[in-house]
Amino acid sequence: xxxxxxxxxxxxxxxxxxxxxxxxxxxxxxxxxxxxxxxxxxxxxxxxxxxxxxxxxxxxxxxxxxxxxxxxxxxxxxxxxxxxxxxxxxxxxxxxxxxxxxxxxxxxxxxxxxxxxxxxxxxxxxxxxxxxxxxxxxxxxxxxxxxxxxxxxxxxxxxxxxxxxxxxxxxxxxxxxxxxxxxxxxxxxxxxxxxxxxxxxxxxxxxxxxxxxxxxxxxxxx
Numbered sequence: 001x002x003x004x005x006x007x008x009x010x011x012x013x014x015x016x017x018x019x020x021x022x023x024x025x026x027x028x029x030x031x032x033x034x035x036x037x038x039x040x041x042x043x044x045x046x047x048x049x050x051x052x053x054x055x056x057x058x059x060x061x062x063x064x065x066x067x068x069x070x071x072x073x074x075x076x077x078x079x080x081x082x083x084x085x086x087x088x089x090x091x092x093x094x095x096x097x098x099x100x101x102x103x104x105x106x107x108x109x110x111x112x113x114x115x116x117x118x119x120x121x122x123x124x125x126x127x128x129x130x131x132x133x134x135x136x137x138x139x140x141x142x143x144x145x146x147x148x149x150x151x152x153x154x155x156x157x158x159x160x161x162x163x164x165x166x167x168x169x170x171x172x173x174x175x176x177x178x179x180x181x182x183x184x185x186x187x188x189x190x191x192x193x194x195x196x197x198x199x200x201x202x203x204x205x206x207x208x209x210x211x212x213x214x215x216x217x218x219x220x221x222x
Contacts, residue, residue, distance in 0.1 A: 002118070003028045003045055005053045011085070015108035024118050025111075033063040037072055048078050050124045052107065055084035074099065079124050083107045089130050091138075100130040140219045143175035147215060156209030162200055168211065169196050192218055 002025045006012050012020075020027040032040035041048070051073050057066050066082070073080045074095050081100040090101045102110075107129060114129040127135035147168060151158075160168075176189040192214055199206050 001026055001045070001047045002050045002052065002115075002124075003048055005030055005051070005057055007054055007058050011104060012108070015105055016111060018112075022115070024115055029060075030057065030064075030069060031060045033061050034065075034068050035063075037064065037068065041072065048073070049118075050079040050081070050126070052081050052083060052129075054104075055082040055087060055101075079126050081107070081126060081129060091127055091130055098126045100126045102130045106130070106132065136222050137219070139176060140215075140222060143172065144215050144219065146171055146175060147211070151208050154208055156207065156212065158208050160199075160206045160208060160211065165196050165200055165206065169193060172196075189218075 004020060004025060004027050006027065007029075028045070030040075045051075051069075053066060053069060055066060059065075070080050070082070074097065077095060077097050079097050079099065081102055083102045083104050085104045087101045087103050089103060089106060092099055110129050110132040113132060114125060117123055117125045117128055125135075127139065131138050150164075150167065150171065172189055172193055195214060196206075198204070
C-alpha cells in the first residue's frame with residue numbers, strides 16, 4: 001500500500017479530483033509521539049510500500065517531526081517522498097533506496113502514471129512520480145553531467161586510459177538503473193557498455209570527445 005499524508009485538503013482537491021483511497025493508494029494521518037512511532041507504524045501501516053508525506057505536515061501531537069517519520073521508514077527501506085508547494089524536484093539515495101522531493105502540483109499530476117506503473121509492473125517508481133514521463137531524460141542528463149565532471153580538467157582530444165574506461169563503466173551502471181534502460185537495444189545502456197568493454201578488450205583508443213558524442217546519441221534516442 002502507498003500511504004499519502006496530506007493535511008491540506010483544498011490543495012489536494014485542486015490538483016487531483018479523483019478518489020484517493022484505492023487498492024494501491026490510501027490517505028492517512030500520523031497521530032503519535034516519537035516514542036510511540038514504531039508501535040504506531042506497525043499497527044497502522046504494516047503493509048507500507050512507499051510513503052508520500054507533506055513536508056510541512058501538522059502533527060496532532062508535537063513531540064515528533066517529519067524528519068523522525070522519514071528516518072523511521074528509510075531505516076526500514078521503504079521509499080519516502082516529501083512533497084510541498086515550495087519544493088524543487090529532486091531524487092537521492094539513502095540506505096540503498098531511492099527517495100525524492102517533489103513539488104505538490106507535479107506529484108499530483110504524475111500520481112496516475114505512478115499508480116498505473118505499480119499496477120502493471122508491481123514497481124515503486126519514485127523517479128516517475130517526481131519527474132513524470134521525462135524521468136528517463138533526467139537520469140540520462142545526470143549521468144552525462146557526472147561523466148563531464150569526471151573529465152573536467154581534461155581536453156576532448158585526450159585518450160581514455162583503461163582505468164578511466166573502467167570507471168565510466170561503473171558510473172554507467174550506477175547512474176542508469178532500472179528496467180527502462182534495457183528495453184530497446186538501440187537505446188539502452190547496454191549499447192554504450194558493450195562499446196566501452198570492447199574498447200578495452202580490443203585495445204581501441206577512445207577520446208573523451210568521442211565518449212561525449214556516444215552519450216549524446218543515447219540521450220537523443222529518448
